[in-house]
Amino acid sequence: MTPKATSAPPISVIIPVYGEETIIDQTVRMVRETACGVPVEIVVADGGPGHATLAALTEPDVTGVRCPPGRGVQMNAGGAAAHGEILVFLHADTRLPDGWPGRVAHALSGRAVAGAFSLGIDSPRRSLALVAAAANLRSRLERVPYGDQTLFFRADAFRALGGFAPVPIMEDVDIFRRLRTRGERIHILRERVLTSPRRWERDGVAWRTLCNWLLRLRYAFGATPERLAESYRPHADAPSRDCLLFFVKHPEPGAVKTRLARAASMETAARFYAALVEDRLAALECGDFDVLVCFAPARRREEIAAWLGPGREYLAQRGADLGERMENGFRDAFARGYDRVVLAGSDIPGLTPELVRSGLDVLTTGRAALGPAEDGGYYLAGFHRDGFVGAALHDPEWSTHGVFARARGALAGAGLAVAELDRLRDADTPDDLRALLDAGVFGGPVKPLARALLEEGSATGPGEGGR
Known part of the structure; x- marks a missing residue:
C-alpha cells in the first residue's frame, strides 16, 4: 500500500473486510476497472484476526484502516478515514456494474442523500434469482436496502447521522430507518451489483432466506441487534475451521x-x-x-x-x-x-x-x-x-x-x-x-x-x- 494522495477524488469506496486475504486485490482491481477511468479513493477497513487482509493487500494507492471487528464499526472507521464527498460501502465479495461512479453521482445529484443498487446474486440458480427479486421489491417499497446492495451516502449526511450504529447486526437497516424518520430521500438504483452466493450455498438457500426474514421480523418487533446476533452466525463470511x-x-x-x-x-x-x-x-x-x-x-x-x-x-x-x-x-x-x-x-x-x-x-x-x-x-x-x-x-x-x-x-x-x-x-x-x-x-x-x-x-x- 502507498500513502493516499493529498487531493482525494470526489467518491470514496470503503470495503470492510474480515478474512478476505485471497480476494482483496481482485476486489480493489474490480473497483477501479468498473469505474471506467473515474478516479476513486479506496479505503479497506480490516477487523479480522491480525488484520491479515491488509497484510495480503498488494494493490497500490489504497488506504488501510485497522479496527475492531463488526461491520458497522469497520465501516465507520473507513468512513472517518475517507475524503470523498460521496461514500460508497462495498462488500468484498460484491461486483459493481461498469460505470458505477456516474450512476451514484446522478442518484445523489437531486434531493436524495443516500441510496443503494439493486441486488443481483452471482449464480445461475433460479431460487437465488427469486431471492434477489424479492429483496429488490422489498427495498423499493420500504426504501430500506441491505448492505450487500452496496450502500452510498452524501458524506455530510452520513456524518450528520453519526454514521452506522456500532451494533453487531442490522446496522444497514438501522441507518436507513433513521434517514426515513428524518424525511430524507433515498434512491434505489435499477442497476444491479452482483454479490457472491457463498452464504446461501453454504447454509442452503431456503434456510438462509428463512433466517434473514426471521431476523428482520424479530427486529421489527423490538429485538435488539445484540440479541439477534446470538442467533446469527458471527463473521459468517470468515473462514470455518x-x-x-x-x-x-x-x-x-x-x-x-x-x-x-x-x-x-x-x-x-x-x-x-x-x-x-x-x-x-x-x-x-x-x-x-x-x-x-x-x-x-x-x-x-x-x-x-x-x-x-x-x-x-x-x-x-x-x-x-x-x-x-x-x-x-x-x-x-x-x-x-x-x-x-x-x-x-x-x-x-x-x-x-x-x-x-x-x-x-x-x-x-x-x-x-x-x-x-x-x-x-x-x-x-x-x-x-x-x-x-x-x-x-x-x-x-x-x-x-x-x-x-x-x-x-x-x-x-x-x-x-x-x-x-x-x-x-x-x-x-x-x-x-x-x-x-x-x-x-x-x-x-x-x-x-x-x-x-x-x-x-x-x-x-x-x-x-x-x-
Whole structure:
C-alpha cells in the first residue's frame, strides 16, 4: 500500500473486510476497472484476526484502516478515514456494474442523500434469482436496502447521522430507518451489483432466506441487534475451521485432459474439462466447509477468475511439481487458520460434499485421509494441521499405478493411520468416460460433452483405451 494522495477524488469506496486475504486485490482491481477511468479513493477497513487482509493487500494507492471487528464499526472507521464527498460501502465479495461512479453521482445529484443498487446474486440458480427479486421489491417499497446492495451516502449526511450504529447486526437497516424518520430521500438504483452466493450455498438457500426474514421480523418487533446476533452466525463470511483445496487448471486446449484429447480433439476435451470443473465446484460449494480454488498456472489468475466468477476464494498453486504444489497448498491453508484440510482434484465426477465431509471428519493429529482412484492414484488427501506430513505428497512416479499405495506407505511410515474413502474413477480416458456414462454419474452440460468426446474418438479411429 502507498500513502493516499493529498487531493482525494470526489467518491470514496470503503470495503470492510474480515478474512478476505485471497480476494482483496481482485476486489480493489474490480473497483477501479468498473469505474471506467473515474478516479476513486479506496479505503479497506480490516477487523479480522491480525488484520491479515491488509497484510495480503498488494494493490497500490489504497488506504488501510485497522479496527475492531463488526461491520458497522469497520465501516465507520473507513468512513472517518475517507475524503470523498460521496461514500460508497462495498462488500468484498460484491461486483459493481461498469460505470458505477456516474450512476451514484446522478442518484445523489437531486434531493436524495443516500441510496443503494439493486441486488443481483452471482449464480445461475433460479431460487437465488427469486431471492434477489424479492429483496429488490422489498427495498423499493420500504426504501430500506441491505448492505450487500452496496450502500452510498452524501458524506455530510452520513456524518450528520453519526454514521452506522456500532451494533453487531442490522446496522444497514438501522441507518436507513433513521434517514426515513428524518424525511430524507433515498434512491434505489435499477442497476444491479452482483454479490457472491457463498452464504446461501453454504447454509442452503431456503434456510438462509428463512433466517434473514426471521431476523428482520424479530427486529421489527423490538429485538435488539445484540440479541439477534446470538442467533446469527458471527463473521459468517470468515473462514470455518474446515477447508477443501480444489485443484484446477486453466482450461486451455492441449493443456488439460491430454489423454482424452489424443482420442478426440483438444478443443472438445478442454470444453469437457471446463464444464466438469464448473459442475463439481457448484456442488461442492454447497458443503459446510470453505472452498479454496487452487489454480494453475499462477499467471492465469485473471482468466480463471473471469471463468469461474467473482466471490470465490482463489489461491495460486506454487511449486515445481505436483507434490510441491500440493504441500504448499496445505501449508497456505493452515496459515489461514484452518485446522482440517482436504485437497482434491477437479476431474472426479463422483466427488460430492458428503464425501468431502467424511474425509474432513476423520482427520485427527494421528490420522490422515486418502481417497483411492480406480487407476491406482488418489483423488483426495487430507490432514489435520497438527498431523501434517508434507513429504508423503511427493512421488517421483506420478501417473503410475502405485501412487496411492506409496502415499499410504509413506503416511504409515510417518506414524499416521490412514482412513480410506470410497474408491472413485476420474475422467482421464475414453474407457473412463464410458464407465462413468454407464454409471449415470455425469449430469448437466457435462454428459453431452462426454458423449461428444467418445463420438469424435470413434470418428477419428481407435484412441487410448487404458493406461
